[in-house]
Amino acid sequence: MADRIPRLSKSLYYDLVMKEVWKEPFLITLPKKLEERLKKESKKFGVSEEELILEALSKILDEPLDPETRLEMHLKLSEKYLKDAEGFLDKGDYVHASEKAWGAASQMVKALAARRGVELRSHGELHKEVIELTKESGDDEIRLLWQSAISLHQNFYENWLPPEMVEKNIEDAKKFIDKLKLLLQQ
Numbered sequence: 001m002a003d004r005i006p007r008l009s010k011s012l013y014y015d016l017v018m019k020e021v022w023k024e025p026f027l028i029t030l031p032k033k034l035e036e037r038l039k040k041e042s043k044k045f046g047v048s049e050e051e052l053i054l055e056a057l058s059k060i061l062d063e064p065l066d067p068e069t070r071l072e073m074h075l076k077l078s079e080k081y082l083k084d085a086e087g088f089l090d091k092g093d094y095v096h097a098s099e100k101a102w103g104a105a106s107q108m109v110k111a112l113a114a115r116r117g118v119e120l121r122s123h124g125e126l127h128k129e130v131i132e133l134t135k136e137s138g139d140d141e142i143r144l145l146w147q148s149a150i151s152l153h154q155n156f157y158e159n160w161l162p163p164e165m166v167e168k169n170i171e172d173a174k175k176f177i178d179k180l181k182l183l184l185q186q
Contacts, residue, residue, distance in 0.1 A: 074111035
């Protein structure tokens with residue numbers, strides 16, 4: 001490990017070490033140019049910015065992401081995004097609450113796929129996975145709740161849902177997540 005440390009910036013190394021010591025999330029401050037590139041590349045690859053950073057770190061640190069690690073990552077991101085959605089709701093920011101709740105739901109779908117060693121990289125792959133989960137579980141409500149989450153994702157771009165609908169759809173997303181958590185336990 002020591003021979004790899006010089007390739008990391010001192011501040012990133014400090015953040016990684018402090019995260020391990022304190023066991024708390026940390027923030028990485030990026031220059032505008034890198035932030036814009038990160039957003040562009042995450043869209044290009046169909047993954048969240050956090051997922052892209054984790055992929056890059058796993059390569060730099062020569063630590064491959066096995067299915068169990070990916071499962072953990074998606075579960076943590078789902079929890080984080082759901083908490084973020086609730087925070088945005090509290091502030092009355094329905095557009096960002098919509099996107100975060102959809103993100104939480106999509107991360108749970110990715111978690112179930114990761115358990116099987118499958119990586120989902122597009123909306124189409126997410127939708128197909130939900131259909132498979134619906135078939136496997138025999139619970140058609142999974143598909144219906146997913147459609148509610150999809151409308152939240154659309155709302156992020158179009159801002160057309162009334163606040164009451166956003167609130168109800170976020171409740172649907174929470175129910176969807178709970179159903180998928182039960183599937184993870186099987």
